[in-house]
Amino acid sequence: xxxxxxxxxxxxxxxxxxxxxxxxxxxxxxxxxxxxxxxxxxxxxxxxxxxxxxxxxxxxxxxxxxxxxxxxxxxxxxxxxxxxxxxxxxxxxxxxxxxxxxxxxxxxxxxxxxxxxxxxxxxxxxxxxxxxxxxxxxxxxxxxxxxxxxxxxxxxxxxxxxxxxxxxxxxxxxxxxxxxxxxxxxxxxxxxxxxxxxxxxxxxxxxxxxxxxxxxxxxxxxxxxxxxxxxxxxxxxxxxxxxxxxxxxxxxxxxxxxxxxxxxxxxxxxxxxxxxxxxxxxxxxxxxxxxxxxxxxxxxxxxxxxxxxxxxxxxxxxxxxxxxxxxxxxxx
Amino acid sequence: xxxxxxxxxxxxxxxxxxxxxxxxxxxxxxxxxxxxxxxxxxxxxxxxxxxxxxxxxxxxxxxxxxxxxxxxxxxxxxxxxxxxxxxxxxxxxxxxxxxxxxxxxxxxxxxxxxxxxxxxxxxxxxxxxxxxxxxxxxxxxxxxxxxxxxxxxxxxxxxxxxxxxxxxxxxxxxxxxxxxxxxxxxxxxxxxxxxxxxxxxxxxxxxxxxxxxxxxxxxxxxxxxxxxxxxxxxxxxxxxxxxxxxxxxxxxxxxxxxxxxxxxxxxxxxxxxxxxxxxxxxxxxxxxxxxxxxxxxxxxxxxxxxxxxxxxxxxxxxxxxxxxxxxxxxxx
Numbered sequence: 001x002x003x004x005x006x007x008x009x010x011x012x013x014x015x016x017x018x019x020x021x022x023x024x025x026x027x028x029x030x031x032x033x034x035x036x037x038x039x040x041x042x043x044x045x046x047x048x049x050x051x052x053x054x055x056x057x058x059x060x061x062x063x064x065x066x067x068x069x070x071x072x073x074x075x076x077x078x079x080x081x082x083x084x085x086x087x088x089x090x091x092x093x094x095x096x097x098x099x100x101x102x103x104x105x106x107x108x109x110x111x112x113x114x115x116x117x118x119x120x121x122x123x124x125x126x127x128x129x130x131x132x133x134x135x136x137x138x139x140x141x142x143x144x145x146x147x148x149x150x151x152x153x154x155x156x157x158x159x160x161x162x163x164x165x166x167x168x169x170x171x172x173x174x175x176x177x178x179x180x181x182x183x184x185x186x187x188x189x190x191x192x193x194x195x196x197x198x199x200x201x202x203x204x205x206x207x208x209x210x211x212x213x214x215x216x217x218x219x220x221x222x223x224x225x226x227x228x229x230x231x232x233x234x235x236x237x238x239x240x241x242x243x244x245x246x247x248x249x250x251x252x253x254x255x256x257x258x259x260x261x262x263x264x265x266x267x268x269x270x271x272x273x274x275x276x277x278x279x280x281x282x283x284x285x286x287x288x289x290x291x292x293x294x295x296x297x298x299x300x301x302x303x304x305x306x307x308x309x310x311x312x313x314x315x316x317x318x319x320x321x322x323x324x325x326x327x328x329x330x331x332x
Numbered sequence: 333x334x335x336x337x338x339x340x341x342x343x344x345x346x347x348x349x350x351x352x353x354x355x356x357x358x359x360x361x362x363x364x365x366x367x368x369x370x371x372x373x374x375x376x377x378x379x380x381x382x383x384x385x386x387x388x389x390x391x392x393x394x395x396x397x398x399x400x401x402x403x404x405x406x407x408x409x410x411x412x413x414x415x416x417x418x419x420x421x422x423x424x425x426x427x428x429x430x431x432x433x434x435x436x437x438x439x440x441x442x443x444x445x446x447x448x449x450x451x452x453x454x455x456x457x458x459x460x461x462x463x464x465x466x467x468x469x470x471x472x473x474x475x476x477x478x479x480x481x482x483x484x485x486x487x488x489x490x491x492x493x494x495x496x497x498x499x500x501x502x503x504x505x506x507x508x509x510x511x512x513x514x515x516x517x518x519x520x521x522x523x524x525x526x527x528x529x530x531x532x533x534x535x536x537x538x539x540x541x542x543x544x545x546x547x548x549x550x551x552x553x554x555x556x557x558x559x560x561x562x563x564x565x566x567x568x569x570x571x572x573x574x575x576x577x578x579x580x581x582x583x584x585x586x587x588x589x590x591x592x593x594x595x596x597x598x599x600x601x602x603x604x605x606x607x608x609x610x611x612x613x614x615x616x617x618x619x620x621x622x623x624x625x626x627x628x629x630x631x632x633x634x635x636x637x638x639x640x641x642x643x644x645x646x647x648x649x650x651x652x653x654x655x656x657x658x659x660x661x662x663x664x
Contacts, residue, residue, distance in 0.1 A: 002412055002431030004505065012508050015411050015431055079347050079639075079647045080334055092535045093528070094556045099334030099347055150638030158637025167639070173336065175643030176344050196425070203424045224426045277642025298641065305490025306482030307411075307499070309630060310609025311507030315411045 003319075005225035009184040009196055010177075014225045014314045022229065022317040024268050024326055027301040031271040032154035034162055037112030041071075041105075041163035049073040053104060054133060056126055070126050071107040072134060078103035079169060086143060086172050100143055102170040106130055112163050115153070117262035119164075124255035125248075127166070131278065132251065134168055135244040139283040144170040146178065146282050149243075154273025157300040166276075174282045181279065182291060189290035197292030198239050200224075205237075210320050212327045213260060216253025220261045222320030222327070228298045229318035230269060232261060232327070235294040242286035243278060243293045258295070264327045265299060272299040335651075337557035341516040341528055342509075346557045346646045354561065354649040356600050356658055359633040363603035364486035366494055369444030373403075373437075373495035381405040385436060386465060388458055402458050403439040404466060410435035411501060418475060418504050432475055434502035438462055444495050447485070449594035451496075456587035457580075459498070463610065464583065466500055467576040471615040476502040478510065478614050481575075486605025489632040506614045513611065514623060521622035529624030530571050532556075537569075542652050544659040545592060548585025552593050554652030554659070560630045561650035562601060564593060564659070567626040574618035575610060575625040590627070596659045597631060604631040 003016045040048035043066040050073050057068035074082070080101025088097040108127045109119055116124055135147045151166035152158040174182070188196040204211050204221050212220040212232060220234045234257060236250070246254070265272065280293040308314055325331040335348045372380035375398040382405050389400040406414070412433025420429040440459045441451055448456055467479045483498040484490040506514075520528040536543050536553050544552040544564060552566045566589055568582070578586070597604065612625040640646055657663040 001416065004429045004431050006427040008425050013505055084333065093340050093531050095338040097336045099336050148639065148643050150642045152637045158635040169639060173345055175645050177642065177644035199425050275638035275641055277638050279642065303490040304636065305484045306607035306609050307480065307501060309607055310482045310509065310611065311480050312509035313507050
């Protein structure tokens with residue numbers, strides 16, 4: 001019998017196929033393979049990107065020159081523009097405003113063929129630390145209410161360039177998905193006086209069936225009601241609302257668990273395309289008792305079609321308990 | 333300057349690219365081409381589907397035999413099961429229930445190579461009339477609260493079979509996307525004492541810039557804040573909450589405007605893959621003053637990636653005013 005399961009934060013129901021569940025080999029996603037550089041993000045081509053906002057390089061090297069290990073640059077084709085005022089306007093029953101925002105690219109490594117799964121932990125730590133630095137900088141701009149950090153890996157997951165990179169978009173509005181989490185979590189807090197994600201972590205650690213791994217104060221788990229097969233969340237085990245308050249040693253632990261998880265994902269699902277998204281508290285309310293930052297990782301294995309777009313229901317052909325067993329290496 | 337626009341019903345913001353807007357030829361979607369039958373949905377193969385629930389055939393022909401012009405059959409690989417009780421259960425902070433529901437396939441025509449754009453209006457009328465008949469039948473089952481009708485056309489839009497068909501899924505829960513529409517529309521009604529979609533139709537007809545065509549009491553328009561390029565909504569111009577209360581002559585008008593719109597879409601976008609979804613009032617509340625049924629049509633032209641999955645924001649590279657001009661034949 002298939003099962004309907006409800007996400008305890010946003011109240012979204014998903015349909016979980018519990019019979020004839022699909023195994024990793026049932027998905028036909030083409031493995032992500034690098035065609036090879038050099039590209040505009042490779043060392044020596046610094047002039048092909050807009051001037052860098054942040055970079056890690058020896059202190060004697062000039063900006064926008066080779067020698068760096070990580071660069072953050074404005075997106076050359078930004079979805080939103082950094083210059084200007086928001087100027088909200090009405091038009092009858094409609095609302096609009098100028099598309100003001102920041103759209104930046106975090107070039108994770110000079111190595112065109114590397115990935116977050118293959119880079120050494122120290123290099124991945126620098127990526128997660130750069131996320132923090134960019135949020136801290138962007139929150140000074142009073143026009144912005146949110147910074148969403150995300151990664152598209154592989155063409156099928158929406159990446160248009162293969163050189164390892166993640167992106168951030170700062171917006172004058174808190175995204176609706178984060179608003180829905182905030183609302184759900186606030187309702188839960190009002191009733192229980194507890195953070196719903198803290199409760200999730202507690203229950204999952206007791207139950208263990210959906211825990212993939214724990215390390216250095218972080219938990220990687222297959223959520224109870226995942227939209228997608230092999231969807232994984234990584235959360236700090238202790239309550240943390242705002243990502244940008246992460247400490248250096250925590251960023252290193254996070255890099256460790258993300259790298260480990262991605263290597264398990266590559267092993268189980270044969271280098272799948274994937275997206276990840278960092279959900280954190282809004283810039284203006286960093287100290288919420290009811291919000292808990294988390295990283296959502298979704299391998300791109302199935303097509304989203306009319307039923308999902310029309311209903312918001314998702315049909316997930318792999319129960320999260322199975323996904324966790326595969327990722328733990330207990331099934332193959 | 334890109335623009336942020338807010339959907340007046342659900343409050344979702346989208347980013348509309350108003351400069352360097354993408355034209356129809358900028359999208360690389362492969363045209364949908366039929367490889368050819370026969371398949372399990374073709375005449376003569378009636379035994380390859382589960383026994384039919386509804387069919388149009390001469391009255392002297394036996395069920396599940398050739399000679400039909402339309403058939404409705406249970407999905408052979410249903411996402412939900414028709415037999416059993418819902419049995420809601422808790423598990424700590426989680427909620428689950430049995431995956432009870434109906435999952436049916438509407439085989440729109442015996443002609444493997446036809447489409448809703450190529451079929452005569454009378455045949456398309458039968459399809460829209462069959463939707464009505466199935467909703468009227470399924471609402472007798474007290475376990476169900478909603479029937480979502482949808483269509484996936486083309487492999488890229490999630491269709492696994494190319495023979496023309498649409499699907500319905502009846503669920504024990506009102507889908508979260510419809511709930512969000514209901515909430516938004518109820519809030520609007522509370523303030524204004526008017527249906528928000530009635531107001532949209534009124535404003536769009538006055539303004540005209542996003543109206544694609546009007547005919548027989550229906551309006552096809554490019555919505556103000558579309559998630560996807562060339563997204564189109566078709567609505568009855570007068571207030572109608574429950575789709576299943578459609579009259580026969582209205583179903584014919586609907587068939588006419590849908591066929592016309594799909595032909596314009598095929599012309600402008602070169603036979604794109606697409607999804608459509610019918611949003612109607614929940615089965616138990618068919619007479620709402622604040623809900624207005626509508627058909628959402630989304631050509632599959634762009635990839636949804638990390639930013640969209642993480643934020644619920646959509647980046648739409650084609651302003652709806654441009655999309656409407658292309659569909660009206662005023663631009664090419």
